Amino acid sequence: MSTETRLKFVGKSMGTAVSVHIDDDVSRVSAERAWESVYVFLRDIEDRFSTFLPTSEISRINNGELHMLDASPDVVEVLDACTWLEHLSNGVFNARRPDGSIDPAGFVKGWAAERAAGLLLQAGLKSYYLRIGGDIQTHGLQSTGEKWRVGIVDPHDSSRIRSSVDIPENWAVATSGTAERGQHIWGKDSLAVNPQFSSMTVIGPHLMWADAFATIGFALGGTGIEWVEKFPDYTAFTLS
Amino acid sequence: MSQKPTLGRQIFPAVALTVVGVGFISLLDNPGGNGGVALEGAFGATTVPMNADTTTVLPEVAVDPSVVVPQTTLAPSPLVTVAPVVTPAPVDVTTTPSTQQATSATTCDGVAITGPVASFRWGNIQLRATFSQKNVLCKVKVLTYPTDHQKSIYINQNALPIYNQEAIAAGGANISVVSGATESWRAYTADLQAILDSHPAG
Amino acid sequence: MTRPATASAVSQARPLPSPKESRVLDTDVGAIIGALTLVVVGLWSRHGGVAALGDSAAKTYTSLAQLTGLLCSEAGILGLILVTRTPVVERRYGLDRMFNWHRLLGEAMAIFLALHIAFSIAAWAIPDGTMNAIQSLTGKEPYMALTTVGSVIVLIVTISSLKWFRNKLSYEMWYFVHLTAYFGLAASFSHQIVLGTDFADDALARGFWVGIHLALVVWLIWSRWGRLVVAVARPLRVTAVTHEAQGVTSVVLSGTHLRKAKALGGQFYLVRQMVKGRWWQTNPFSLSAQPTNAGLRFTVKSRGESSNAFTNIALGTRVIVEGPYGVCTPDVVNSEKVLLVAGGVGIGPVVSFLEQLGSEHEPIILYRATSEKEVAHINELEALATARNGRVHTLIGPRATLKVADPFSPEVLLKVVPDLAQRVVIVAGPESMVKAVQRGAKAAGVPVENIHAERAWW
Numbered sequence: 001m002s003t004e005t006r007l008k009f010v011g012k013s014m015g016t017a018v019s020v021h022i023d024d025d026v027s028r029v030s031a032e033r034a035w036e037s038v039y040v041f042l043r044d045i046e047d048r049f050s051t052f053l054p055t056s057e058i059s060r061i062n063n064g065e066l067h068m069l070d071a072s073p074d075v076v077e078v079l080d081a082c083t084w085l086e087h088l089s090n091g092v093f094n095a096r097r098p099d100g101s102i103d104p105a106g107f108v109k110g111w112a113a114e115r116a117a118g119l120l121l122q123a124g125l126k127s128y129y130l131r132i133g134g135d136i137q138t139h140g141l142q143s144t145g146e147k148w149r150v151g152i153v154d155p156h157d158s159s160r161i162r163s164s165v166d167i168p169e170n171w172a173v174a175t176s177g178t179a180e181r182g183q184h185i186w187g188k189d190s191l192a193v194n195p196q197f198s199s200m201t202v203i204g205p206h207l208m209w210a211d212a213f214a215t216i217g218f219a220l221g222g223t224g225i226e227w228v229e230k231f232p233d234y235t236a237f238t239l240s
Numbered sequence: 241m242s243q244k245p246t247l248g249r250q251i252f253p254a255v256a257l258t259v260v261g262v263g264f265i266s267l268l269d270n271p272g273g274n275g276g277v278a279l280e281g282a283f284g285a286t287t288v289p290m291n292a293d294t295t296t297v298l299p300e301v302a303v304d305p306s307v308v309v310p311q312t313t314l315a316p317s318p319l320v321t322v323a324p325v326v327t328p329a330p331v332d333v334t335t336t337p338s339t340q341q342a343t344s345a346t347t348c349d350g351v352a353i354t355g356p357v358a359s360f361r362w363g364n365i366q367l368r369a370t371f372s373q374k375n376v377l378c379k380v381k382v383l384t385y386p387t388d389h390q391k392s393i394y395i396n397q398n399a400l401p402i403y404n405q406e407a408i409a410a411g412g413a414n415i416s417v418v419s420g421a422t423e424s425w426r427a428y429t430a431d432l433q434a435i436l437d438s439h440p441a442g
Numbered sequence: 443m444t445r446p447a448t449a450s451a452v453s454q455a456r457p458l459p460s461p462k463e464s465r466v467l468d469t470d471v472g473a474i475i476g477a478l479t480l481v482v483v484g485l486w487s488r489h490g491g492v493a494a495l496g497d498s499a500a501k502t503y504t505s506l507a508q509l510t511g512l513l514c515s516e517a518g519i520l521g522l523i524l525v526t527r528t529p530v531v532e533r534r535y536g537l538d539r540m541f542n543w544h545r546l547l548g549e550a551m552a553i554f555l556a557l558h559i560a561f562s563i564a565a566w567a568i569p570d571g572t573m574n575a576i577q578s579l580t581g582k583e584p585y586m587a588l589t590t591v592g593s594v595i596v597l598i599v600t601i602s603s604l605k606w607f608r609n610k611l612s613y614e615m616w617y618f619v620h621l622t623a624y625f626g627l628a629a630s631f632s633h634q635i636v637l638g639t640d641f642a643d644d645a646l647a648r649g650f651w652v653g654i655h656l657a658l659v660v661w662l663i664w665s666r667w668g669r670l671v672v673a674v675a676r677p678l679r680v681t682a683v684t685h686e687a688q689g690v691t692s693v694v695l696s697g698t699h700l701r702k703a704k705a706l707g708g709q710f711y712l713v714r715q716m717v718k719g720r721w722w723q724t725n726p727f728s729l730s731a732q733p734t735n736a737g738l739r740f741t742v743k744s745r746g747e748s749s750n751a752f753t754n755i756a757l758g759t760r761v762i763v764e765g766p767y768g769v770c771t772p773d774v775v776n777s778e779k780v781l782l783v784a785g786g787v788g789i790g791p792v793v794s795f796l797e798q799l800g801s802e803h804e805p806i807i808l809y810r811a812t813s814e815k816e817v818a819h820i821n822e823l824e825a826l827a828t829a830r831n832g833r834v835h836t837l838i839g840p841r842a843t844l845k846v847a848d849p850f851s852p853e854v855l856l857k858v859v860p861d862l863a864q865r866v867v868i869v870a871g872p873e874s875m876v877k878a879v880q881r882g883a884k885a886a887g888v889p890v891e892n893i894h895a896e897r898a899w900w
């Protein structure tokens with residue numbers, strides 16, 4: 001099927017799989033160190049953001065122990081971004097559950113992935129991708145000089161690929177589908193079924209926005225693509 | 241009646257107030273001007289500090305001509321302080337269901353319309369939409385305005401992804417990674433990506 | 443039939459000193475209004491207002507909505523400044539003229555408001571449709587529900603002040619409705635700084651806007667309402683009541699607080715009785731004699747429920763007076779000859795003015811009344827005129843019975859007053875008469891700065 005990257009790492013975080021593929025010509029040891037920093041970072045994010053952990057900052061904000069403004073800068077940044085997305089999407093993206101507690105999970109995944117990929121860059125790597133649960137942030141090109149090629153999975157049969165996309169250098173891909181509804185989207189039409197398509201993929205420079213836009217675009221249904229494509233550099237397509 | 245006031249006394253308040261007024265106006269924020277500032281920063285440095293603002297992003301994006309857009313709206317919201325919208329000129333338009341993929345532009349030399357400035361917490365955005373001769377939306381340019389917050393965005397001038405139209409069976413065509421809706425860890429292990437991840441490095 | 447002589451016990455007392463003269467010039471006022479308009483329009487333009495016009499329907503409507511909103515507020519600010527009754531301004535222009543300008547600014551404000559609402563709905567209707575736009579602008583957007591209420595109040599206040607409506611309402615009813623304007627304006631303020639891009643996005647502009655409104659509030663409280671508090675603390679009492687002619691009564695108010703008062707004959711006060719059920723009614727009464735430290739004499743014509751309350755007022759009643767106001771005062775005359783024209787209740791200020799003139803003024807008085815029964819002070823008038831080398835002409839009767847169509851046309855005026863062009867003309871009476879006199883006098887060659895009017899604006 002595939003090109004083989006030189007170095008691959010897989011781990012579990014945030015309830016899903018994290019994969020890092022590195023194509024730089026570096027030693028395994030330094031790659032492992034880079035991977036370690038990514039993995040530790042993601043663990044830390046989980047500790048701070050998971051609504052399933054009562055000790056996370058988010059949980060503590062929700063039960064009143066911690067005030068939003070006293071949270072760590074990362075948490076504030078994420079909550080700010082959620083507010084922006086909420087306004088941007090006119091409420092379709094909503095990080096608040098019906099009972100009023102906050103759940104930024106819909107944004108955190110893409111944001112954390114992008115930050116984690118940045119750690120790889122800091123480690124000196126230039127040719128890699130980081131994938132968490134279907135969202136991918138790439139950097140550079142493959143060692144063959146070609147762009148990273150992403151296969152889009154059939155929303156109804158995860159063993160089939162429906163189409164593939166060559167991603168511009170350093171760009172990200174995120175896909176949102178029925179499996180995600182109800183988990184991350186508390187927005188207005190969270191219970192409505194989207195009959196027009198079964199998944200939406202967004203491609204753009206930043207994974208945190210590609211992920212959020214895919215979520216919002218999918219929830220919007222028929223007007224989703226238009227909405228996403230208002231943002232320059234971000235394009236969307238859907239699979240039925 | 242007191243004596244007639246001097247000329248100086250008469251014109252002094254007008255002159256002084258005009259100077260103060262003009263000075264005040266020139267100190268105000270001027271969000272006008274064409275185009276914004278393209279900010280570049282290393283990828284990954286998207287640190288958005290609290291209350292950060294952003295925006296820029298200016299390269300023009302070609303849009304699939306078959307995606308015909310009746311309205312482009314920056315949704316009005318409590319932070320949007322100006323009525324939004326770019327409306328296409330005299331055209332009767334319908335939205336096509338969207339399973340299209342974006343590709344390159346057609347000749348994009350029809351009407352160009354600029355929407356009002358819409359304010360978001362992280363910046364001001366203004367859209368300029370250009371339509372082809374057939375009144376189909378073919379180009380959207382976002383003009384943004386510098387505010388006192390900055391966000392670094394890496395802009396890749398080589399803008400567009402290349403799509404391969406055909407459905408590709410597993411096993412074909414050099415896929416490096418697959419993207420789909422988030423699967424749980426349990427689902428992952430049986431998944432295509434697991435296969436990609438598992439080949440021995442080397 | 444001889445008419446009873448009027449009491450003139452007041453004429454032995456010491457006259458009150460005149461109020462401090464104002465040094466405000468027309469150019470000062472022009473400079474302030476000009477600068478304010480410059481800043482408001484400049485702010486709009488600097489934020490892209492002019493560039494947006496003609497760009498697209500949405501941008502044009504939005505820009506016009508912003509401009510009309512700003513101008514509406516500016517008219518409101520200037521209108522409110524006029525009712526602060528700041529002495530330095532009032533001494534220059536006279537409260538009657540200031541209230542007239544306030545009325546015009548109020549009408550301008552209502553027009554700008556209507557345009558602002560129309561353009562805002564038009565702009566918001568473009569993406570969402572008119573119904574949704576209206577819903578957003580009347581409640582869904584923050585502070586808009588309150589603003590909608592405020593706008594409705596402002597429109598009601600303006601409509602109720604139009605002549606047609608005003609005549610149907612009692613003065614008290616009209617006044618209470620008018621007071622709600624304070625609330626209406628306050629309610630609309632929040633949306634200006636939250637939704638109005640000119641202020642929401644620009645901290646300096648917002649600071650200016652908030653600052654100017656705060657200053658206005660403080661000014662109103664200090665000047666307009668503060669003065670009322672001071673007046674309540676310095677009450678006077680009714681010390682003499684004289685019935686002059688049918689429905690016309692002279693009332694004299696005295697008190698120790700007059701020692702500190704300053705006023706000139708020809709000015710007027712806003713007067714209210716401190717009697718249960720009447721204390722909230724305020725009446726504009728002109729001094730009908732030169733004010734002295736012994737008392738202020740007002741001549742009241744019975745014209746409605748609240749002035750009736752004065753014609754029947756009991757001796758010793760406590761009365762609050764705010765004032766003095768008005769610029770139709772003897773200091774506008776140097777040593778030129780004078781023509782005084784009085785209509786109806788304007789005779790009061792004319793008499794009071796006349797008392798302060800000397801024989802070098804050779805005063806001629808034209809007294810216009812619709813019936814003989816209304817002619818008050820006529821004896822006093824004749825005595826005063828003769829003592830100063832002048833004369834009195836009365837013109838009595840409803841307009842239909844007059845031999846001339848316009849008793850104040852230049853030809854008629856010149857016949858009665860051949861040296862009209864060299865005289866200073868003082869006119870006091872109803873608006874229509876004042877206008878007629880001004881027209882006629884100007885046409886007969888009197889320079890415009892020599893014509894002074896006190897309108898019965900109430």
